[in-house]
Amino acid sequence: MDDYLKKQGVTKQIRMLALKHAMKLWYDEEEEHRDWDKIVTQVTLYFQDLLLEKPVGGITFDKKIINLVGPTGVGKTTTIAKLAAFCVLKKQKKVALITTDTYRIAAVEQLKTYAKILNIPLEVAYSIDDFKRAIDQFKHYDLVLVDSAGRNFRNQLYVEELNKVIDFKQDAQTYLVLSLTSKYEDMKEILAQFDLISIQKVILTKKDETSTYGAMLNIPLELGKGIAYVTTGQNVPDDIVEASVPFLLDCLFEVKK
Template sequence: MLVKVFEADNMPDALKKVKEALGSEALILSTRTVRKGMGVFRKPIYEVTAAIDSSEPAVPPRPRSSSKQTPATRSDTGEDEITYSQLWKQRKVVDPFEDELRELKNQVASQAASQAASQAANQDLSTVRGEIDELKALVKQLSDQPAPQPAAPQVSPPPAIMTREVAARHMRKPATNNSGSDDIKEMALLRNNLTSYGIEAEAADAIEQYAWETLSPQQMQDQERLKEFYSDAVQSLVRVTGPFHCSTKQRRVALVGPTGVGKTTTIAKLAANLLLQGGIRIALVTIDTYRIAAVEQLKVYGELMNVPVEVVLTPEQLQEVFARHQDKDLILIDTAGRSPKDDVSLAELNTFLGPESGIENHLVLAASTRDSELQSTVENFSRLPLHSLVFTKLDECDQRGSLLNVPLHQDLPLSYLTNGQRVPEDLLVADPAAVAGFVIQQQ
C-alpha cells in the first residue's frame, strides 16, 4: 500500500491533488489543519493523508519534469512516502484501532520480505484484505453509521469499493462516485455559513473541524441542525464573567475604551440595574474631565438614581474618593475616551487604573467596528490590566461575529452587552446562550 501526504491552502485543493495523484480509488486516512510560519497570524495549511493499493495504481504515472506541475507535499520532488508509524504519529486524535493497524503493518512487511513468486504475493494480498475486513467489522460495532451493504458471499469486494467505504467512515459521510465533489460542497457550505455570521478564520477553523468530527452526512445537509450545532459550538468557545456580585470587600470597576463607544451610558445602565436588584450601595466617579458634557450627563444620572457622583483630576484624588466612600459596595468609574494609538494618553490613564490601583478595568468596544480595528484596540489598551470586554451597539450591526472573534483571539471573557440607548433596559449580562443568539440566530 502506498501512503502519501498532500498539502494545500484549502481542503478542496487538497482533495483535488489526491485525486490527480492517486485517482478516485484513493483511501483518505486523515485530514488536519496545520499552521506554517511564525506568529499568531501564520497561514493555515490543509493536510490530507491518503493511500492507494500499490499493486493496482489508480492513474497512469505522469512525467515529473513538466514545468506546470505544482508540488503537492512537503518535498521538492513530489509527495512524501511515509511509513505507517510516521502516519499515525501525525494524527491529531488517537485512533482506537492503532494496535490492530500496527499488527497489520508488521504482517504486511513480513509477507513482502518473504514473497518470491506471484502466487505467494497473491496469497499475501488476500491475507491483508481479510485482515482489513476484520478491522472494518470492529469499526462497524463501534460506529453509529449505517453498515455498508455486504458483498456477494462468493466474491470478495474489489479494492476500489473497500477503499471508498473506509474513506467514507473516516470522513463521516457516505461513499460516492464523484471523486470528492460532495466533500468540496460540504466544506464550502460550512465555510460560507460561518462567514455569513461574521466568524473569522481562527474560530471558523475550530468549528469546521469539530463539525467534520461530530455531524453525520444527513445533519450536514440540515440547515436547522447546522444552526443548532453552530450555536452549541459558539457557547463552548466563549468565556463570560457573569454579573457583578458584591461581597464584603468594596468592588471598584472602571469602563475604559475609545471615544464614542458608550461608556457613560453603560455606566448608568449598570448602576440602574444593580440598584433595581436592591441591597447594593453605589457611588459614581468620573475622571473624564475632557468633556464637560460627559460630567454633566453622569451627574444627571446620579441625581435621578439618588447616588453620589464624584469628579477627580488626579490619582491621589481618586484614592481619597475611595476612602470617603468606604461604606459603598460598588464604585463605578467613568473615563474619557482614549485613542488606542495615543501612547501618552494611555500612559496617563495607567496612573489612575494601573495594577496597584485595585480596580477592575472593563474594555468597552462597539460591535459595529471592524474586527481588525477591535483587535488592535484590545492590544493597545492591554497596557492596562484588563479584566473583561463589554460590547455595545449590537443593535447597529447585522453581523456580530466579533463577539466570538475578539474574545477568543485575545483570551478575554465577556461581562456585559448593550443593544440600545435605553437606560436601564438595553443592558444584558453576557452569557454563552445570549452570545450565540446574537452571533448565530442574529437576534
C-alpha cells in the first residue's frame, strides 16, 4: 500500500499516517482475524474521515464573486466556461463573466466566444476602475466568474487595489487552478506565490492526462486547502466533476492498493 501511495505522489508524511493507522489496526486484531484487504479498506475510511473535515466541494452561491487564478495554460478560461455553463444550464443561475486577462487578445476572444454561446454578459477589465464598474454592473447577478492571467494576482499593488473594490470576506472567493500533470512540489510553490491573496480552494485540471492523483490527498491534508472541482478533458461544458470525498478517494484507490 505504501508503494502504491508513493507512486501516486502522496507525501511521506501522509503515508506515515496511513502506515501507523494500518499497523495499529493490524496488531489490535487477533492473529487469526488479520486480513490485509480489510486493513486497506479501513485506511481508505481513515482518509475519508480526514478529508471530510476539509472544504471539499464546489460553488455554493453564498459568495457572489469567484476569482480563478493560477499559472498560464492550466485551464482557467476553459474551466470558467465549464462552470458558467453548469451554473446557467443546471442551476438556472444568472451568471456574468469578467476577464482581467488582457495581455493576449486571443484570451479575451476565447472567453467572448463562450459568453456568446451561453448568452451571458462579459466585461473586459483593463484597470481596477473597469473592474469596479463591472462588479457594480453585475450586482443583480447570482454569480460573477472572474478570469485572470494569474500574474496580476502576484502583484501586491494590484491585490491591494482589488481589496478596495471587493470585500473579500463578504463577497468573493478565490480558487487556485492547478494542473494534475504538474509536480506536487511545484504546486506547493505556486500556492506560496499566491499568498498575497487568500486561496480558499483549488481546482485540479487535466485529470485525463495523468494517472497520478496524490495531490488530491496532499492539497487538503498537508496544505489545508479544499478541492472544488476536477476537470477531466478539453470538452466544454462536460469535462468537469464537482469534487467530493468519495470521488477523490475513488480516483486515488481505484487502481490498486
